[in-house]
Amino acid sequence: MSVWLLLGAALAVVVVVVVALPFLRDPAPASDALDEPDAAELARLEAEEERDRALAALKELEADHRAGRISDEDYRAVVGIVRRDAAEALRALDRLRDESVAGIGTETAKSA
Amino acid sequence: MAELGRAALIVTLGLSLYALVAGGAAAWLGRRRLAHSARNALLASFVSTLVATVVLVAGFVRNDFSLAYVAGHSSRALPLPYKISAFWGGQEGSLLLWLLVLTAYSALAVWFARKRARDLVVWVTPVLGGITVGFSWLLVAVSSPFDTIPAAADGNGLNPSLQNPYMVAHPVFLYLGYVGLAVPFAFAMGALLSGRTDERWIVATRRWTIVAWTALGIGQLLGAHWAYQEVGWGGYYAWDPVENAALMPWLAATAYLHSVMIQEKRGMLRVWNVILVSLAFCLSLFGTFLTRSGVVSSIHSFTQSSIGPWFLGFIVVAVVFSVTMIWLRLPQLRTSARLESLVSREATFLYNNLLLVALCLTILWGTAWPILSEAVRGESVVVGRPFYDFFLRIFGLPLLLLMGIGPLVAWRRASLRGLVRVFTWPAAIALATGAVLILLGAGSSIPGLIAYTFSAFVLATIGLEFVRGTSARRALTGERILTAFGRLIGRNRRRYGGYVVHASVVMLAIGVAGSSAYDSVVEGKLARGDSLSVGGYTLTYRNLTERDGANATEIRAVLDVRRGGSSLGTVEAGKNAYSVEQQVSNEVGIRSDPLTGEDLFVIAEQVNDDGTVFFRVFVKPLVNLIWLSGLVFVLGSMIALWPDAREERRLATRYVRERADRAATT
Numbered sequence: 001m002s003v004w005l006l007l008g009a010a011l012a013v014v015v016v017v018v019v020a021l022p023f024l025r026d027p028a029p030a031s032d033a034l035d036e037p038d039a040a041e042l043a044r045l046e047a048e049e050e051r052d053r054a055l056a057a058l059k060e061l062e063a064d065h066r067a068g069r070i071s072d073e074d075y076r077a078v079v080g081i082v083r084r085d086a087a088e089a090l091r092a093l094d095r096l097r098d099e100s101v102a103g104i105g106t107e108t109a110k111s112a
Numbered sequence: 113m114a115e116l117g118r119a120a121l122i123v124t125l126g127l128s129l130y131a132l133v134a135g136g137a138a139a140w141l142g143r144r145r146l147a148h149s150a151r152n153a154l155l156a157s158f159v160s161t162l163v164a165t166v167v168l169v170a171g172f173v174r175n176d177f178s179l180a181y182v183a184g185h186s187s188r189a190l191p192l193p194y195k196i197s198a199f200w201g202g203q204e205g206s207l208l209l210w211l212l213v214l215t216a217y218s219a220l221a222v223w224f225a226r227k228r229a230r231d232l233v234v235w236v237t238p239v240l241g242g243i244t245v246g247f248s249w250l251l252v253a254v255s256s257p258f259d260t261i262p263a264a265a266d267g268n269g270l271n272p273s274l275q276n277p278y279m280v281a282h283p284v285f286l287y288l289g290y291v292g293l294a295v296p297f298a299f300a301m302g303a304l305l306s307g308r309t310d311e312r313w314i315v316a317t318r319r320w321t322i323v324a325w326t327a328l329g330i331g332q333l334l335g336a337h338w339a340y341q342e343v344g345w346g347g348y349y350a351w352d353p354v355e356n357a358a359l360m361p362w363l364a365a366t367a368y369l370h371s372v373m374i375q376e377k378r379g380m381l382r383v384w385n386v387i388l389v390s391l392a393f394c395l396s397l398f399g400t401f402l403t404r405s406g407v408v409s410s411i412h413s414f415t416q417s418s419i420g421p422w423f424l425g426f427i428v429v430a431v432v433f434s435v436t437m438i439w440l441r442l443p444q445l446r447t448s449a450r451l452e453s454l455v456s457r458e459a460t461f462l463y464n465n466l467l468l469v470a471l472c473l474t475i476l477w478g479t480a481w482p483i484l485s486e487a488v489r490g491e492s493v494v495v496g497r498p499f500y501d502f503f504l505r506i507f508g509l510p511l512l513l514l515m516g517i518g519p520l521v522a523w524r525r526a527s528l529r530g531l532v533r534v535f536t537w538p539a540a541i542a543l544a545t546g547a548v549l550i551l552l553g554a555g556s557s558i559p560g561l562i563a564y565t566f567s568a569f570v571l572a573t574i575g576l577e578f579v580r581g582t583s584a585r586r587a588l589t590g591e592r593i594l595t596a597f598g599r600l601i602g603r604n605r606r607r608y609g610g611y612v613v614h615a616s617v618v619m620l621a622i623g624v625a626g627s628s629a630y631d632s633v634v635e636g637k638l639a640r641g642d643s644l645s646v647g648g649y650t651l652t653y654r655n656l657t658e659r660d661g662a663n664a665t666e667i668r669a670v671l672d673v674r675r676g677g678s679s680l681g682t683v684e685a686g687k688n689a690y691s692v693e694q695q696v697s698n699e700v701g702i703r704s705d706p707l708t709g710e711d712l713f714v715i716a717e718q719v720n721d722d723g724t725v726f727f728r729v730f731v732k733p734l735v736n737l738i739w740l741s742g743l744v745f746v747l748g749s750m751i752a753l754w755p756d757a758r759e760e761r762r763l764a765t766r767y768v769r770e771r772a773d774r775a776a777t778t
Contacts, residue, residue, distance in 0.1 A: 008119025011163060015123055015156040019130060022148035034142045036231045042308065049311050050379070052762070057377060057523065067584035069577075070522045071530035078524050 040100055047093045054086035114179055117167035117258040120160045124211065125248040127157040131241030139234045139305070147234045151222055154237055157244055158215035165212050168205065168257050172198055178263035181205060187269040187692040189663040197280040198270045203404050203419065204257035206283065210400065211247045213291040217320070218244065221295045225316040228763065229299075232312055236302035243294050246426045255418050269692035272664070278338035285331030286358055290396040292324025293361055296368075297393035297434075300386050304437040309382065309444045314372055315763060319753055321372075325365045326749040332358050333742040344698030344715050346633070346730045348738065351500040356479045357399030360472050364392035367468040374458045377523065382445040383438065384465070390434035391469075395476070397427045407483055453525035460518040464511060471507040475500065505559050509566060512621055515614045516570035519577060519607075537576060542569035560629030567618045567625075574611045574618075581608075601751060609752030616748055619741035623709070626734030635717070635728040647731030649712055650674045654682070656723055664688040666699070669716045669725045673703060685714040685727070709736040 017024075037045065061082055065075040135150030137143070168181070172195045177183040185198040185205070200206045218240040225233050251257070273279075296317040303313035335355065340348040349355060368388035374381045401407065405420035438445070451459060478495040485493045520534045545568035546561060554561050578597070581604075585596040601608040632647040643652040652672040659666050668686035672679065685701035701714040711732045718726040 002115055004113050004116040005119065008116045008123075011116075011120060011160060012123050012126075015127060015153075015160060018156045019127070019149050019153045021152060022145040026145060029145065032144050034138070034144050034147060034231065034234060036142065037308075042310070045312070046310050053377065053379060060377075061523070063584070064522065066588065067580040069520055069534060069580060071527065071533050073527050074522045074525070074530040077527070078522060081524065 040096070044093070044096050044100070047089065047096050051086070051089040051093050054082070054089040058082050058086050113167050113171060113176065114258040114260050117164045117171075118252075118256065120164035120167065121208075121248060121252050121256070121258070123160040124157045124164070124215070125245065125252050127153040127160060128241045128244035128248055131157070132238045132245055133241075135234070135238035135241050139238065147237070150237050150241070151226070151233065154215075154222055154240060154244070155219045157248075158212075158219040161208075161212050161215045161248075164251075164258075165199075165208060168208060169196060169199055172196060175267070176263075177265075177267050178260050179257070180259045180261045181257040183261060183264055183267040185267070185270055187267040187663070189692055190267075190270055190275075191662050193277075193280055194270055194275050197274070197283075200283045200287075201270055201274050204251070204255050206287070206404065207247060207251055207255060207419070208257055209283065209287050210291055211244070211251060213287050214240075214244055214247060214294060217292055217295050218298075221299075221317070221320055225299075229312045229316045232299065232302045232306060232308060232316065234302075235305040236298045239298040239301045239305070240294065243298070246429075250419055250422055254422055266692065269663075269690065272688060272690045272693055272695050272697040273342050275663075275690075276338055276342045278334050278341065282331055282334040282338055285327045285334060287331075289324050289326075289328025289331050289358070290361065290399060292320060292327060293365060293389075293393045293396045295320040295324070296389045300389045301434070301437055304386065304441045307441065307444060309441060311376065314375065314385070318372075321365065321369065322749060322753050325362065325369060326746065326753075328358060328362045328365065329745055329749075330742060332362065333739070333745075337739055340735075341700060341702070342697070344700045346713060346715060346728065347628075348735075351475075351478070351497055353479045353482075354403050356475050357402040360475055360479075361392045361395040361399060363468050363472040363475070364388055364395055367465045367472070368392060370461050370468075371465050374461050378449050378458055379447050380449045380451070380458065381462075382447055383442065386438055386445065388465075388469075390431075390438070391472075394427060394430050394434065395472075397423070397430055398476075401427060402479070455521065455526050455528075455531070457518060457521045457523045457526075460514055460521050464514045464518060467507045467511045467514070471503065471511075474503045474507070478503075508621075509559070509562055512563065512566045512570060512618070515617065516566070516573040519611070519614075520573055535573075538569050538572035541572040542566065554630070557625075557629035560625045563621050563625040563629075567622050570614060570618050574615050577611055578608070603756075603758075605754055605756055606752050609748050609750070609754075612748030612751055613745055614748075616741040616744035619737045619744060623734050623737035623739075623741060626709075627711075627732040627738070630733050632731045633728065635726070637718075637724055637726045639724045644727065644729065646729050647712075648675055649680075649729075649731060651683070651712075651714070651727075651729060653725060653727070656686075656719070656725070657684075661688065663692065664690045664697075667719055668699070669719065669727070671701070671714065671727075673712065683712065683714050685716040687716065687719060704736055706736075709734045709740070711735045 058079075061070070061075065061079060064070045065072075065079075070078075131150045131153040134146055134153070138146035138150055168179075170176070171179045171182045172186050173192070175182075175186070175188050181202060181204050182198075185201045186195050190198065198205070200209045222233055222237060222240065225236070296313075299313040299317045303309050332355075335358070336348040339350070339355075365388075368385060371381050371388060372385050375385050401420070401423040405423055407420060451462070453459065478499050481495055482493050485491050516538060517535075520538075522530065542565050546565035549555070549561055549564055554564065578600075581600045582593065582597045585591065585600050586593065589596065589599075591599065634644055634646040636642075636644050638644065638653040640653055640655060643650055645651075650673075652674075654670045654672055657668045657670060659668075666686065666688050668684040671683050671685070673681060673683055680703065683701040683703045686699050688697045688699055690697070698715060698717075701716075703712040703714075705711070711730075713730040713732055715728045716725050717728055720726075
């Protein structure tokens with residue numbers, strides 16, 4: 001058996017250890033479930049994306065108007081819609097946060 | 113050493129198979145440790161592929177001709193840089209380069225996204241694992257670079273046309289581009305598999321997409337410069353299927369980079385974006401298939417090719433998988449947001465997308481039709497330059513114009529009066545440029561004139577954008593002009609980086625139009641002392657020289673160059689005779705004018721025994737703008753790529769910190 005083949009075998013052993021590392025480090029975990037976002041968190045993520053999108057649109061509109069890229073007429077036609085979207089996105093996020101806090105409170109009360 | 117190379121590739125195959133199967137099971141069953149283990153397998157596959165790569169490079173450097181691949185693509189006399197680049201000079205080596213780049217991208221992309229999109233990464237791992245399985249299987253079982261033969265005293269050498277500095281860099285950039293498109297594809301598929309079709313897959317892959325797209329663009333430009341210098345036919349792009357193979361995914365990725373902005377700004381085009389990402393990746397596979405299967409030279413060489421049928425199967429799997437996933441997730445991808453007006457920024461981006469995809473599919477048709485015709489009807493057909501040039505003008509010129517219009521139209525809707533106000537100056541500058549060009553005689557080519565007029569329009573809009581932005585910032589902050597200019601770009605990197613990229617595309621368009629629509633050519637057989645004239649230059653054939661290069665005999669015809677009565681020195685053109693490879697290459701002479709960007713391009717078509725030489729001489733106006741545009745393109749891409757600390761903080765808040773806060777509260 002050549003030295004190169006031995007090196008190849010050594011490489012295989014090393015990668016097997018690397019692949020097995022999560023099991024070697026934590027042989028008997030309390031939970032092996034993936035830390036995945038629940039439905040509430042996914043809803044929060046989407047609401048935050050919507051909020052950031054709306055606020056970025058408002059910021060860009062203001063900057064474009066200030067720089068003269070957008071006329072006063074176009075600005076007036078759109079700014080109301082963009083502000084309404086931003087406000088709605090913020091309200092939706094607040095609602096989700098309130099529901100989340102209420103949910104946590106209920107769970108805490110139950111466990112107490 | 114071959115044993116180590118083979119073993120390393122088998123390890124890569126095993127690891128990627130594990131990442132596919134264990135990763136898929138972990139995602140499906142929701143197992144944390146199994147998912148981390150699959151991710152580790154993907155990371156380790158880069159290390160094992162790197163080991164295989166080092167073994168092959170060492171084989172080239174050490175002249176190990178017991179490796180069939182080294183013997184077939186190198187020789188003792190080959191200069192060291194070309195010995196290293198010979199690594200990707202053939203099928204097996206270039207597949208190994210594909211695999212190396214793929215595993216590197218996979219490891220980095222999965223590692224960097226592990227916090228912000230960890231539930232997505234769980235699904236991305238098996239997708240990347242699956243792609244890696246395909247390529248490592250080809251290298252292990254079908255086309256190994258580590259096959260051995262009885263060692264010969266010397267190798268067969270490297271194809272002379274590949275012995276060029278541009279061929280050292282061109283394939284690497286091209287593969288960085290091709291393979292990089294696997295990352296957005298894998299994240300898009302991961303999002304569809306997991307059913308989490310929010311924006312995280314876009315955020316996680318934004319930079320990887322720009323990196324791949326930039327690399328693919330630079331790779332093509334390097335390839336064009338190589339063709340210009342080395343192939344010796346007087347051009348830089350011949351609509352060859354191998355060239356088209358790189359252009360098609362680049363066009364699809366360009367469309368995606370624009371349409372993804374509509375999703376980010378308006379939440380629209382989710383289905384379209386996933387389709388474009390899948391199209392770009394499948395076209396990158398198709399491109400590799402075209403260049404590596406032998407199908408381009410003949411459908412018969414494809415059927416005899418060792419990897420052709422495998423590759424075709426791989427493409428079919430990728431297409432079927434993408435279409436199925438998009439179909440299954442259509443209800444989740446649909447959004448309520450609608451296009452409010454046909455005159456709005458999102459509408460112009462949509463027009464841009466339609467033109468880019470139309471151009472891409474037209475090139476695909478022109479490339480695939482000869483192959484299909486030979487396969488189905490047994491007839492060879494040629495889709496020539498006129499077909500491509502026609503559609504380039506039909507789709508390319510409106511695209512050029514839209515580059516100027518798009519950024520200045522308001523989101524959602526724009527009024528006619530607003531448009532007139534914003535476009536008055538750029539339109540006036542464009543029309544004035546067109547009029548001046550007609551007076552200067554540029555009206556001889558209508559497409560060229562339109563291209564220049566549109567280019568002037570786009571450059572004027574870009575210039576005005578920088579001026580308006582800087583002025584508005586100064587008015588708001590009272591900053592000095594350079595500070596305001598720098599911060600304007602620094603705070604809006606994607607926007608202003610995009611403008612710089614647009615400027616580079618305009619430079620490219622000007623260079624292409626100038627060198628193709630307004631070039632001059634003359635040819636003739638000259639004896640010593642004879643002259644010929646073209647485009648204001650007079651060339652006099654002085655003598656023929658012969659010298660020994662590193663691994664070739666170099667024959668050069670020396671010509672004196674004069675213009676307007678003054679001497680501009682000499683230019684040399686000739687041939688190299690490679691002794692090991694038993695081949696002769698054309699070596700063109702190029703004299704560039706740095707002020708006008710014009711090239712005098714000399715080909716010594718035939719060197720006769722009596723000392724006479726048949727020359728073909730071109731004058732190519734503005735051709736150097738094409739190469740210069742590459743530098744501007746890189747600059748713009750770097751600006752767009754450079755991390756924005758405020759944006760990073762915002763995303764960290766959105767995806768990581770609040771999640772941690774929430775966990776702590778619970």
